[in-house]
Amino acid sequence: GLPPRVRIHEVGPRDGLQNEKEVVPTEVKAEFVHRLAGAGLTTVEATSFVHPKWVPQLADAEDLFPRLSDIGGVDLPVLVPNERGLDRAVALGARRIAVFASATETFAARNLNRTVDESLAMFEPVVARAKDDKVHVRGYLSMCFGDPWEGAVPVHQVVRVARRLMELGCDELSLGDTIGVATPGHVQALLALLNEEGVPTSAIGVHFHDTYGQALANTLAALQHGVTTVDASAGGLGGCPYAKSATGNLATEDLVWMLHGLGIETGVDLGRLTATSVWMAERLGRPSPSRTVRALAGT
Numbered sequence: 001g002l003p004p005r006v007r008i009h010e011v012g013p014r015d016g017l018q019n020e021k022e023v024v025p026t027e028v029k030a031e032f033v034h035r036l037a038g039a040g041l042t043t044v045e046a047t048s049f050v051h052p053k054w055v056p057q058l059a060d061a062e063d064l065f066p067r068l069s070d071i072g073g074v075d076l077p078v079l080v081p082n083e084r085g086l087d088r089a090v091a092l093g094a095r096r097i098a099v100f101a102s103a104t105e106t107f108a109a110r111n112l113n114r115t116v117d118e119s120l121a122m123f124e125p126v127v128a129r130a131k132d133d134k135v136h137v138r139g140y141l142s143m144c145f146g147d148p149w150e151g152a153v154p155v156h157q158v159v160r161v162a163r164r165l166m167e168l169g170c171d172e173l174s175l176g177d178t179i180g181v182a183t184p185g186h187v188q189a190l191l192a193l194l195n196e197e198g199v200p201t202s203a204i205g206v207h208f209h210d211t212y213g214q215a216l217a218n219t220l221a222a223l224q225h226g227v228t229t230v231d232a233s234a235g236g237l238g239g240c241p242y243a244k245s246a247t248g249n250l251a252t253e254d255l256v257w258m259l260h261g262l263g264i265e266t267g268v269d270l271g272r273l274t275a276t277s278v279w280m281a282e283r284l285g286r287p288s289p290s291r292t293v294r295a296l297a298g299t
């Protein structure tokens, strides 16, 4: 059966805006996060404490994060690649961080300037220190299905890195289909092997990009397997600057439309969320790619 409730992990301000050509002003980002919280999202990934030259779109993290301190009852995780990033995040009071590994060597090199094992070694002290401070740690795993340079990614290769992330002490995993090539059978095969190898479904979230229009089908396959944490990006913003052919994330509105239609609770007010994405699309100067936003907003 399907779960009665799903926790949506909203990634628009981070995964969405990191891929915009224009740098969005800090005050617009702050209003975006406030509006998302106001629409009922309880987890909003706010920004990244990465090297500002690698992701200039999020170079204002120090300026943005304190502007979110008045948002109550909403988790505001931030991406942290290394100890320098952790220092920056905890100095501002971040209570949830995410490290981000890759299932493939090519993407690890391009995204983190490291091999897969070197990047895990980089995360080890980050996760250990976070755990000591009772900071919640999410472990992203990119290229779980296909990689633009290496092609299809074998499930056992994904499971090896997933297990290492769990061994480091991550509280949850997010399985990334960074370039949006997954299909539902592949999703279920990976989830089944993860379970067999000791990673429980309760620790797994899914992170789909919609390049091939499969994100909702893949989400439904994951829900049928028992997954209850789903990543999505308001209005379908996003991509990844270091993965060619990555387009937008699964749109939060499309996800909410499906979940509510299935009678699954999310706590999200779809009208307020859609209004937020329409507002953001005006700021970005182009319409939202979300089918649900376009249908509801009549654009």
Ligand code: HMG
Binding pocket: 015, 018, 048, 049, 050, 051, 052, 054, 055, 079, 081, 082, 084, 085, 086, 088, 100, 111, 112, 113, 140, 141, 142, 143, 176, 177, 178, 179, 207, 239, 240, 241, 242
């Ligand atoms: P590097 O060049 O190897 O860095 O980059 P380094 O460790 O050699 O350090 C070089 C200099 O950078 C040093 O300064 C450090 O202090 C500084 P120096 O001593 O030379 O003056 N530095 C930093 N400064 C500020 N903040 C930091 C930081 N770290 C080092 N955190 C590094 C390695 C990991 C830093 C770099 O590769 C990086 O920042 N990568 C981030 C890439 C990124 O953010 N990608 C997008 C997120 S992943 C994604 O989108 C996928 C996901 O959505 C899931 C999916 O869809 O698959 C999550």
Ligand code: MG
Binding pocket: 015, 176, 178, 207, 239, 240, 249
């Ligand atoms: Mg992503």
